[in-house]
Amino acid sequence: MAVFETEALVLRTYNLAEADKIVVCLSRSAGLIRGVAKGCRKLKNRFGASLEPFTVINLTYYEKEHQELVSFRQTEILRSRFNLSGNASILTGFSYMGDLLIDFSPPHQANDNLYRMALACFEAASQTPEDLESVLRYFEVWLLKIEGFLPDLRACANCHRAFSGDETIYLGNDLSLRCPECSNGRGGAVSKRLHSQLRATEKLPPAKFAEESREVASTTKREMAELTFQLIGRVLERMPRIRPNV
Numbered sequence: 001m002a003v004f005e006t007e008a009l010v011l012r013t014y015n016l017a018e019a020d021k022i023v024v025c026l027s028r029s030a031g032l033i034r035g036v037a038k039g040c041r042k043l044k045n046r047f048g049a050s051l052e053p054f055t056v057i058n059l060t061y062y063e064k065e066h067q068e069l070v071s072f073r074q075t076e077i078l079r080s081r082f083n084l085s086g087n088a089s090i091l092t093g094f095s096y097m098g099d100l101l102i103d104f105s106p107p108h109q110a111n112d113n114l115y116r117m118a119l120a121c122f123e124a125a126s127q128t129p130e131d132l133e134s135v136l137r138y139f140e141v142w143l144l145k146i147e148g149f150l151p152d153l154r155a156c157a158n159c160h161r162a163f164s165g166d167e168t169i170y171l172g173n174d175l176s177l178r179c180p181e182c183s184n185g186r187g188g189a190v191s192k193r194l195h196s197q198l199r200a201t202e203k204l205p206p207a208k209f210a211e212e213s214r215e216v217a218s219t220t221k222r223e224m225a226e227l228t229f230q231l232i233g234r235v236l237e238r239m240p241r242i243r244p245n246v
């Protein structure tokens with residue numbers, strides 16, 4: 001039995017037996033892990049409030065060979081979200097991001113980019129809850145990108161010509177983007193404005209992206225939500241379990 005220590009973001013918990021919980025979290029050094037926290041539902045327990053969803057913790061756990069479920073030994077709160085526990089739309093947004101992280105992350109595979117991006121998005125939405133919707137779009141685009149499902153936003157998948165930023169481009173059935181000539185106008189149209197919103201996610205951190213998105217037209221925001229929804233649905237082969245604000 002080996003002991004590990006890592007920073008982790010708690011995503012979801014399930015009750016188990018009388019006093020225990022199964023906790024799913026995204027960890028920095030081991031990716032998605034599922035673990036048992038024994039006795040954590042007893043009044044006095046060593047985990048305290050650290051296993052509330054969306055808390056960032058320092059986690060020590062045991063892992064037995066050939067067992068997917070690890071055993072939580074000790075936790076320490078690095079960042080709690082108690083202040084947001086009364087904000088229903090933020091909690092729905094967080095659950096949505098948590099669900100997608102669980103759906104997209106293979107277990108026990110560390111991905112530092114994914115961990116940092118997720119943490120930055122949770123943090124941005126915590127800081128300015130009114131920007132939640134833009135943070136969710138940013139999160140979706142980056143999740144797709146990190147996991148390899150985002151089409152190339154810079155050049156046509158067919159002729160490799162760089163998009164000028166001044167033309168409507170088209171999303172094909174194979175989820176790649178093509179210039180007007182190669183696509184012949186077939187596929188889902190991606191407007192200039194939507195394209196520039198998508199490109200902005202590549203250049204900015206989530207808080208800044210959300211701030212700059214305040215000026216963006218609601219039709220463009222809706223277009224973006226429809227596009228990410230479509231891409232995520234295609235990857236999961238179903239619609240996400242929870243989806244706020246669309």
Ligand SMILES: [Zn+2]
Pocket residue numbers: 156157158159160161178179180181182183
């Ligand atoms: Zn082309």
